[in-house]
Amino acid sequence: MNRAGTGDEQRVIAEQVAYYRARAPEYDDWFFRRGEYDHGAEWNRRWRTEVEELRRALDAARPAGRVLELACGTGLWTERLAPHATELTCVDASPEVIALNRKRVGAEHVDYVCADLFTWQPPRRYDFVFFGFWLSHVPAGAFIPFWSMVARALVPGGRVFFADSRNHPASREGGYADWAPETAPARSRRRLRDGREFEIVKIFYSPEELEAQLRSLGWRVVVRGTPTFFLHGLAMRDEPAPGLRESAP
Numbered sequence: 001m002n003r004a005g006t007g008d009e010q011r012v013i014a015e016q017v018a019y020y021r022a023r024a025p026e027y028d029d030w031f032f033r034r035g036e037y038d039h040g041a042e043w044n045r046r047w048r049t050e051v052e053e054l055r056r057a058l059d060a061a062r063p064a065g066r067v068l069e070l071a072c073g074t075g076l077w078t079e080r081l082a083p084h085a086t087e088l089t090c091v092d093a094s095p096e097v098i099a100l101n102r103k104r105v106g107a108e109h110v111d112y113v114c115a116d117l118f119t120w121q122p123p124r125r126y127d128f129v130f131f132g133f134w135l136s137h138v139p140a141g142a143f144i145p146f147w148s149m150v151a152r153a154l155v156p157g158g159r160v161f162f163a164d165s166r167n168h169p170a171s172r173e174g175g176y177a178d179w180a181p182e183t184a185p186a187r188s189r190r191r192l193r194d195g196r197e198f199e200i201v202k203i204f205y206s207p208e209e210l211e212a213q214l215r216s217l218g219w220r221v222v223v224r225g226t227p228t229f230f231l232h233g234l235a236m237r238d239e240p241a242p243g244l245r246e247s248a249p
């Protein structure tokens with residue numbers, strides 16, 4: 001069982017699912033810096049440059065074979081993974097984002113599973129596991145169970161690549177009703193355009209602390225930050241496959 005610990009975490013996990021379900025039609029505006037996420041030409045240019053850096057790092061991690069994407073969302077990363085995969089399984093708790101993902105990617109070798117990642121168990125093993133902008137939404141009490149599930153999802157020598165936000169003001173996803181990192185560092189209040197508000201988990205890691213935490217759990221891992229907005233990591237349990245150096249990505 002991959003279930004997070006406290007009752008409060010359970011409540012926030014449910015609220016977080018409700019939030020992303022309701023946000024589905026607005027979600028891509030964050031990634032493409034539209035509307036309230038448009039912080040001006042210079043920040044937008046930096047954002048796009050760093051998104052390109054993430055894409056290059058993902059390509060350098062060589063996604064291939066049977067690929068698993070966790071918290072796939074509307075398909076912003078699914079469409080990058082699909083051409084490299086022989087089979088791609090995408091898991092997300094929101095039927096709304098899955099519908100958008102299917103529309104965006106629409107490939108026969110891509111399967112979708114609508115499930116809660118805090119209870120879902122991989123039915124088989126995969127060569128490559130990817131999650132984008134998901135780890136920051138995993139509550140502290142679910143961090144170890146989540147990574148155990150990821151380990152169980154991997155073939156020996158399989159690779160995990162992840163990307164996430166760094167704690168820079170311009171990287172925050174906007175629409176906050178309130179932002180109080182000093183008092184509630186692991187939580188964020190989000191507001192949708194229709195005014196509805198939700199409390200979600202948002203944990204910002206530094207590349208160094210995340211790397212140390214994962215190494216203590218037995219991962220061979222390298223986590224790097226982009227200059228402002230993002231971090232990305234490549235992790236594996238076993239000896240690297242021939243030709244795969246630990247210096248990547």
Ligand SMILES: C[S@@+](CC[C@H](N)C(=O)[O-])C[C@H]1O[C@@H](n2cnc3c(N)ncnc32)[C@H](O)[C@@H]1O
Pocket residue numbers: 013016017020021070071072073074075076077091092093094097115116117118131132133134137
């Ligand atoms: C920040 S979005 C990231 C989406 C996508 N990976 C991307 O980078 O564009 C987080 C995703 O996690 C999904 N999610 C939230 N809680 C979940 C849960 N308990 N189990 C599975 N998916 C969940 C949401 O529906 C949403 O699609």
